[in-house]
Amino acid sequence: MANKKMTIIASKGSLDMAYPPLILATTAAAMDVDVTIFFTFYGLEIIKKGNADSLKVSPLGNPAMPMPVPIPTLVSTLPGMEVMATAMMKSMFNKHGVASIQTLLDMAKESGVKLIACQMTMDVMGYKQSDIIEGVEFAGAAAWLDAASDAGINLFI
Amino acid sequence: MLADVKFDQFLDAKGMSCPLPILKTKKTVETMARDQVLKVETTDPGSKNDMASWAKRTGNEIMKVEEASGTFTFYIKKTS
Numbered sequence: 001m002a003n004k005k006m007t008i009i010a011s012k013g014s015l016d017m018a019y020p021p022l023i024l025a026t027t028a029a030a031m032d033v034d035v036t037i038f039f040t041f042y043g044l045e046i047i048k049k050g051n052a053d054s055l056k057v058s059p060l061g062n063p064a065m066p067m068p069v070p071i072p073t074l075v076s077t078l079p080g081m082e083v084m085a086t087a088m089m090k091s092m093f094n095k096h097g098v099a100s101i102q103t104l105l106d107m108a109k110e111s112g113v114k115l116i117a118c119q120m121t122m123d124v125m126g127y128k129q130s131d132i133i134e135g136v137e138f139a140g141a142a143a144w145l146d147a148a149s150d151a152g153i154n155l156f157i
Numbered sequence: 158m159l160a161d162v163k164f165d166q167f168l169d170a171k172g173m174s175c176p177l178p179i180l181k182t183k184k185t186v187e188t189m190a191r192d193q194v195l196k197v198e199t200t201d202p203g204s205k206n207d208m209a210s211w212a213k214r215t216g217n218e219i220m221k222v223e224e225a226s227g228t229f230t231f232y233i234k235k236t237s
Contacts, residue, residue, distance in 0.1 A: 023175065023176050026176055026180055027175075027176040027179055027180070030176070030179050030180050030182075030183035030184075030211065030215075031179075031183075031210075031211055031214040031215055032214065032215050096174045097172045097173040097174045097177065097201075098174045098175075098177075099174075099176075099177055107180055111180075111183075
């Protein structure tokens with residue numbers, strides 16, 4: 001029986017939003033699903049060389065983010081708040097035995113998840129192919145549509 | 158009392174969160190021969206349902222699940 005297929009468009013580059021595509025991709029691969037992730041716009045940050053563990057999260061514009069003490073929105077604009085929020089979230093993840101983004105990315109590659117970088121957004125943002133980690137293919141919308149047409153699960157994250 | 162299930166491999170996934178117990182289980186099962194048994198211990202409360210879904214989808218058999226003081230123990234027979 002042919003494996004099931006899944007595609008994910010990863011369009012966000014913050015620490016919190018890098019997790020869902022990689023968690024689902026690695027788990028799907030472990031469940032014998034063929035996975036393609038198409039990285040576009042800010043999602044490219046996840047696959048820039050040396051960047052996977054440097055992604056950040058901001059409390060600004062995110063009223064749902066749990067903070068040790070309630071913080072007024074205006075305070076969230078102060079320098080250092082993003083660094084603090086990022087450090088806090090990383091320590092929460094670490095405490096609960098959650099893999100880092102780099103670890104999940106490595107596991108995705110190892111388990112044969114196909115990684116595609118959107119060439120158009122790379123050009124727009126001024127990224128070179130050499131800025132992207134090894135093992136990534138470069139393509140556009142048609143490549144994703146080709147994979148998605150045969151897949152039972154297609155997610156935009 | 159039932160005798161303990163005999164197992165060929167042991168995986169300690171205690172303290173790990175989703176999706177690591179599943180990823181490590183898959184990785185370990187891949188190194189095993191058909192009909193061998195893997196014992197996995199987890200502490201992630203979600204792993205009880207996750208492991209069942211994983212086994213169903215990959216065609217492996219969960220022979221037995223034990224739950225004691227926050228630790229889940231799975232005996233998985235490689236049937237895939």
